[in-house]
Amino acid sequence: MKLFPRVVPRRILIRSTNWIGDAVMTTPAVRSIRRNFPEAHITMLAQPWVADVFTACPHIDRIILYDKQGRHQGLMGKIRLAAELRAADFDLAILLQNAFEAALIAFLARIPVRAGYTTDGRGLLLTHGVRKHPDIDKKHQVHYYQEMLVGLGLQCAEDTLELFLDPAAVQEAEKLLRQALQGGRQNAPVIGLNPGAAYGPAKRWPSAKYAALAGRLAKATGGLIVIFGTKADQKAAAEIVTAVGERVLDLTGKTSLALALACIARCQVFVTNDSGLMHVAAALNTPLVAVFGSTNHIATGPFSTRATVVRKSIPCSPCMKTHCPQGHFQCMELVSVEEVEKATMELLSDSACLP
Numbered sequence: 001m002k003l004f005p006r007v008v009p010r011r012i013l014i015r016s017t018n019w020i021g022d023a024v025m026t027t028p029a030v031r032s033i034r035r036n037f038p039e040a041h042i043t044m045l046a047q048p049w050v051a052d053v054f055t056a057c058p059h060i061d062r063i064i065l066y067d068k069q070g071r072h073q074g075l076m077g078k079i080r081l082a083a084e085l086r087a088a089d090f091d092l093a094i095l096l097q098n099a100f101e102a103a104l105i106a107f108l109a110r111i112p113v114r115a116g117y118t119t120d121g122r123g124l125l126l127t128h129g130v131r132k133h134p135d136i137d138k139k140h141q142v143h144y145y146q147e148m149l150v151g152l153g154l155q156c157a158e159d160t161l162e163l164f165l166d167p168a169a170v171q172e173a174e175k176l177l178r179q180a181l182q183g184g185r186q187n188a189p190v191i192g193l194n195p196g197a198a199y200g201p202a203k204r205w206p207s208a209k210y211a212a213l214a215g216r217l218a219k220a221t222g223g224l225i226v227i228f229g230t231k232a233d234q235k236a237a238a239e240i241v242t243a244v245g246e247r248v249l250d251l252t253g254k255t256s257l258a259l260a261l262a263c264i265a266r267c268q269v270f271v272t273n274d275s276g277l278m279h280v281a282a283a284l285n286t287p288l289v290a291v292f293g294s295t296n297h298i299a300t301g302p303f304s305t306r307a308t309v310v311r312k313s314i315p316c317s318p319c320m321k322t323h324c325p326q327g328h329f330q331c332m333e334l335v336s337v338e339e340v341e342k343a344t345m346e347l348l349s350d351s352a353c354l355p
């Protein structure tokens with residue numbers, strides 16, 4: 001691997017990862033890139049659904065949307081995107097996203113210095129390839145991106161996650177939550193629930209258990225239950241709304257990511273599956289309870305000192321599958337409502353949010 005040339009790059013392109021949680025876990029690496037190149041103009045190339053992770057980030061000067069479902073769809077779309085990037089005259093591309101496609105687009109864009117991990121057979125497309133350390137998968141994924149930069153000879157900033165909120169979204173969130181709190185105790189805790197998760201049902205604690213938990217927490221705290229997620233989570237949200245009755249705000253499929261970030265920042269506690277929004281809460285320093293089953297809580301757990309992971313140590317967990325290969329789903333079924341409630345109430349008590 002060659003070290004970066006001595007000429008300081010003027011225009012840097014960072015290729016973002018494609019999932020919200022992964023994008024959040026790259027924020028220390030983004031901060032490191034800015035600190036190494038304080039005078040450079042830095043552009044982030046990101047899929048539309050993760051762009052809001054970086055919209056208010058002071059380390060990023062510009063965001064280019066990779067519209068894979070629109071103008072950049074298919075082979076001709078990739079060629080079109082490469083032409084657009086070529087016109088921007090980047091002299092360095094740092095690929096946080098690992099796919100072959102990311103290296104191919106940077107190559108087609110004729111960016112002279114192209115850096116990233118040599119995974120997925122893309123080493124020949126990179127001018128500065130970094131071999132993945134064999135033990136990196138045993139560490140948290142935050143270190144995965146930072147160690148790539150170390151392999152490039154760069155200095156790394158601290159590993160702390162960070163998210164910057166859009167001021168307009170913060171104002172909208174305050175208005176939304178203030179309206180939802182009307183008719184009750186205005187200083188009641190705001191309790192976020194995130195019953196969904198991408199990558200298959202094996203990551204999702206059953207919606208009936210979320211509904212039972214919501215009913216218990218609403219009764220015990222008098223707080224506002226706020227449900228987060230996409231349109232795919234609306235069925236689970238309806239179960240929760242039925243269980244709680246009043247003092248519940250269903251936001252599933254109804255907000256931008258920027259607004260969801262601002263609302264999560266206002267929660268006194270956030271109960272979630274292993275998901276992108278779990279990493280959002282960790283980055284915002286929101287106290288959180290994360291229920292884990294099929295996935296690895298060491299590598300992709302909440303990177304936060306204000307988080308409690310609830311899981312069962314059974315032989316088949318983590319299996320890293322989208323669906324339970326055993327057919328019993330015990331890793332999630334064995335996690336009781338009572339133990340998640342206990343963990344949640346402890347975090348609320350530590351935050352002095354209970355009456």
